[in-house]
Amino acid sequence: MVARANITTLLPRTTFPCEHHSMTPPRLRRAIDPDAEAIAGVWHAAWHDAHDAHVPPRLFVDRPLRYFAGRVPEVIARTIVAEDLTGIVGFVTVDEDELDLLFVDGRGRGSGIAGLLLARAEREIADRFDTAWLEVVTGNARARAFYARRGWRDTGAADRETETASGPAVVPYHRYEKWLLR
Numbered sequence: 001m002v003a004r005a006n007i008t009t010l011l012p013r014t015t016f017p018c019e020h021h022s023m024t025p026p027r028l029r030r031a032i033d034p035d036a037e038a039i040a041g042v043w044h045a046a047w048h049d050a051h052d053a054h055v056p057p058r059l060f061v062d063r064p065l066r067y068f069a070g071r072v073p074e075v076i077a078r079t080i081v082a083e084d085l086t087g088i089v090g091f092v093t094v095d096e097d098e099l100d101l102l103f104v105d106g107r108g109r110g111s112g113i114a115g116l117l118l119a120r121a122e123r124e125i126a127d128r129f130d131t132a133w134l135e136v137v138t139g140n141a142r143a144r145a146f147y148a149r150r151g152w153r154d155t156g157a158a159d160r161e162t163e164t165a166s167g168p169a170v171v172p173y174h175r176y177e178k179w180l181l182r
């Protein structure tokens, strides 16, 4: 059994960046059912921000708000939300050893919220696994820079075929891994 103190994760900063922008620091907590609508709203907006320029049009037209609202029930039990006085500003979802979803609303980007969510997810995965993995769309340079700076290693590219209402869409992505134990 590896001691909890040996787990390599980012620790929350003692001074939260938002304090410099007269915002309140967010609180991280487990999602509950009444959060579903807010999670879907963040997921929908942030998914389109990050993907519309990098995936086939038939895929992004197939991703209206109701698509994300319909998927929230399957992920909410394994979701952590970041909440401030404005409401839910981001969330992260872990599936076994996979960092499954990490989405921060535009109003929370560049603030450190994403780093807090990622660190929480890494700690959760590290409780049961040595290595975490995730997939990120190749053109999503902001997310790839974010993961790389936090110790995630690009382990290669592949294509994924996704079904849409107007036929299959091929999406290039990269797999990243992070070794979580010293």
Ligand SMILES: CC(C)(COP(=O)(O)OP(=O)(O)OC[C@H]1O[C@@H](n2cnc3c(N)ncnc32)[C@H](O)[C@@H]1OP(=O)(O)O)[C@@H](O)C(=O)NCCC(=O)NCCS
Binding pocket: 046, 047, 049, 050, 102, 103, 104, 105, 108, 109, 110, 111, 112, 113, 114, 115, 135, 136, 137, 140, 141, 142, 143, 145, 146, 149
């Ligand atoms: C990915 C995400 C969680 C990262 O959170 P964030 O608050 O934006 O992250 P940060 O601002 O701390 O870091 C982003 C890094 O990318 C850089 N960056 C910003 N815009 C960029 C762009 N257009 N292209 C490349 N890099 C960019 C930033 O400068 C920063 O790097 P630096 O600290 O070395 O300067 C957030 O952007 C997000 O939710 N995006 C939309 C959804 C998404 O892509 N989710 C991940 C799916 S796998």
